[in-house]
Amino acid sequence: xxxxxxxxxxxxxxxxxxxVGLFFLAMQISNLSSFVxxxxxxxxARFQNAGGLKIKSPVSxxxxxxxxxxxxxxxxxxxxxxxxxxxxxxxxxxxxxxASIFTAGLLGEQxxxxxxxxxxxxxxxxxxxxxxxxxxxxxxxxxxFLFKKSAEKK
Amino acid sequence: xxxLFQNLGHATLASFSKLGRASFFLLHALSGxxxxxxxxRLLINQLYSVGVLSFLIITxxxxxxxxxxxxxxxxxxxxxxxxxxxxxxxxASLVRELGPxxxxxxxxxxxxxxxxxxxxxxxxxxxxxxxxxxxVDPIQRIIAPRYLAGIIAMPILxxxxxxxxxxxGHLVGVSLLGVDDxxxxxxMQSKLDFRDDILNGVIKSIVFGCTVTWIALFEGYDxxxxxxxxxxxxTRTVVNSAFTILGLDFILxxxxxxxx
Numbered sequence: 001x002x003x004x005x006x007x008x009x010x011x012x013x014x015x016x017x018x019x020v021g022l023f024f025l026a027m028q029i030s031n032l033s034s035f036v037x038x039x040x041x042x043x044x045a046r047f048q049n050a051g052g053l054k055i056k057s058p059v060s061x062x063x064x065x066x067x068x069x070x071x072x073x074x075x076x077x078x079x080x081x082x083x084x085x086x087x088x089x090x091x092x093x094x095x096x097x098x099a100s101i102f103t104a105g106l107l108g109e110q111x112x113x114x115x116x117x118x119x120x121x122x123x124x125x126x127x128x129x130x131x132x133x134x135x136x137x138x139x140x141x142x143x144x145f146l147f148k149k150s151a152e153k154k
Numbered sequence: 155x156x157x158l159f160q161n162l163g164h165a166t167l168a169s170f171s172k173l174g175r176a177s178f179f180l181l182h183a184l185s186g187x188x189x190x191x192x193x194x195r196l197l198i199n200q201l202y203s204v205g206v207l208s209f210l211i212i213t214x215x216x217x218x219x220x221x222x223x224x225x226x227x228x229x230x231x232x233x234x235x236x237x238x239x240x241x242x243x244x245x246a247s248l249v250r251e252l253g254p255x256x257x258x259x260x261x262x263x264x265x266x267x268x269x270x271x272x273x274x275x276x277x278x279x280x281x282x283x284x285x286x287x288x289x290v291d292p293i294q295r296i297i298a299p300r301y302l303a304g305i306i307a308m309p310i311l312x313x314x315x316x317x318x319x320x321x322x323g324h325l326v327g328v329s330l331l332g333v334d335d336x337x338x339x340x341x342m343q344s345k346l347d348f349r350d351d352i353l354n355g356v357i358k359s360i361v362f363g364c365t366v367t368w369i370a371l372f373e374g375y376d377x378x379x380x381x382x383x384x385x386x387x388x389t390r391t392v393v394n395s396a397f398t399i400l401g402l403d404f405i406l407x408x409x410x411x412x413x414x
Contacts, residue, residue, distance in 0.1 A: 004195070010206045011198050018310030021317040022356070028339065029245050029320060030348040 050080035051135025100133035186294030205307030220319030244323035262395035273374025308363025
């Protein structure tokens with residue numbers, strides 16, 4: 001048995017390394033760090049079809065992530081009402097910005113791309129994006145393509 | 155024929171009576187935990203021998219397991235052009251399954267067998283009976299601190315295993331095989347959830363800690379007090395722990411990750 005104060009130190013180091021390890025797992029490996037940047041404003045957008053969009057899907061402008069989807073609901077006209085939370089530092093988006101749902105890669109996850117317009121007014125808390133483009137559903141696109149092909153043959 | 159049924163009945167009754175003894179043993183040890191808080195020195199001694207001394211084998215195993223997953227995963231994922239998801243694969247398999255399970259298996263071999271041999275030898279040399287003669291409860295004095303130390307040490311060791319494993323996977327994946335550093339971490343962070351993945355892994359390792367330490371201590375306490383008895387009890391600890399860990403892991407996995 002070693003001297004007890006050395007033992008105390010080693011046990012202390014052991015427990016501390018466990019706590020540091022959990023902190024590392026939380027911050028570096030899981031998505032806990034993305035909860036910290038919660039400051040932002042929420043805007044709404046209505047889509048005919050939200051496709052595979054999920055809560056926490058990224059929202060980007062020109063490929064830069066500026067926020068994330070915070071809620072997806074069905075509104076009274078049976079359209080998808082998507083609430084988007086945008087970080088406060090990006091508060092200079094024109095009010096005629098358009099939103100479209102894109103897919104990252106052929107099979108990747110879906111995200112919202114914002115295309116800034118040219119108005120002088122800016123989007124703020126609770127404003128709505130009017131110009132939207134729905135998700136492209138692969139089956140629908142294929143169906144339309146085949147339909148067009150068969151129509152051309154006749 | 156009658157002999158066969160007799161043997162079967164005997165074996166069944168014996169295993170039930172062992173389970174009963176183990177349950178009373180566990181309750182008795184748990185009842186000693188409040189008193190233990192008054193004497194933290196006993197706990198620190200045990201945390202040292204159970205936790206700190208297992209540190210090296212756990213971290214080195216974690217490093218190599220992470221490196222191997224990264225290496226194998228890269229070759230399979232590169233067939234689909236999805237090398238960037240290597241980080242997700244390494245981290246998810248370590249945090250959810252391999253971290254808790256491998257740690258528990260190594261812990262059973264490294265610390266569990268030592269606990270059984272120590273308690274068994276104490277019984278064989280009649281130290282436990284000696285304590286009873288001095289009106290010291292051996293279960294509260296000897297067993298309870300070891301039990302608590304096992305429960306505390308296991309999740310810490312499993313967390314360290316996962317951390318070192320991810321770093322090992324990063325070493326092979328990014329430095330050796332050339333996966334993009336940013337994509338490795340970013341994909342990992344977007345796919346792994348703190349509560350669903352990491353906390354569930356920690357809960358698993360706490361359950362394993364309770365089970366493995368319980369098996370090790372009970373086998374030692376219940377041993378036949380001869381040198382052969384101690385050696386058999388030590389073997390049983392490792393074998394029974396391994397079966398219990400793997401079976402429990404399946405049950406816990408279906409409960410935790412079954413619905414997605």
